[in-house]
Amino acid sequence: MTDEVEPAGMTARARTRRLAATAVMSISLVVSGAATAGARPPDTPEYAAGVVIGELATGNAAAAWQNLHPAQQRIVSQQAYKACRASKGTLAIDTTNTRAVSKSKARITIPGTNVKALSSALVIKLVLTNGQSQNITVHEIRVKRAWRYILNASEVAACRDS
Numbered sequence: 001m002t003d004e005v006e007p008a009g010m011t012a013r014a015r016t017r018r019l020a021a022t023a024v025m026s027i028s029l030v031v032s033g034a035a036t037a038g039a040r041p042p043d044t045p046e047y048a049a050g051v052v053i054g055e056l057a058t059g060n061a062a063a064a065w066q067n068l069h070p071a072q073q074r075i076v077s078q079q080a081y082k083a084c085r086a087s088k089g090t091l092a093i094d095t096t097n098t099r100a101v102s103k104s105k106a107r108i109t110i111p112g113t114n115v116k117a118l119s120s121a122l123v124i125k126l127v128l129t130n131g132q133s134q135n136i137t138v139h140e141i142r143v144k145r146a147w148r149y150i151l152n153a154s155e156v157a158a159c160r161d162s
Helices: 014-033 043-056 062-064 078-088 154-158
Strands: 099-109 115-129 133-143 147-149
Touching: 043 062, 043 115, 043 133, 043 147, 062 078, 078 154, 099 133, 099 154
Parallel strands: none
Antiparallel strands: 099 115, 115 133, 133 147
16 A cells, blocks of 8 residues: 555545545455456455445445345334434544454344344454454345345344334
């Protein structure tokens, strides 16, 4: 990675977008291997998780909701999800250190539903710009031709439609 000078007057939102875009690339490239310029994005759960992390890091809850598993979309409306995410704020990610550290398969019941599915469970070491880090588990489930993520039980409870 090369050192880049930020343009004078770059807004905080633009800096966050730059960080999030780099986080997406970092996660996908570290786990999936480098992609060729101009090639289609990798069709992997790692890449899909990186996209969602990027969307949430930039405050784009509407786009993240579009990548939510349809079974959870039925119980958490886009409006409720956006309000729930807005109350949590955005993530300031240290992209040089955020990476997927493991991947496994798991047969799960999607929280808030009775739907059973085979999940790719990814453990991602999420490092924030303040130096704090935490391992998070992200579940990606194949739905038709796309990877969809799921909320955990506490997120469903917090964001669910009344």
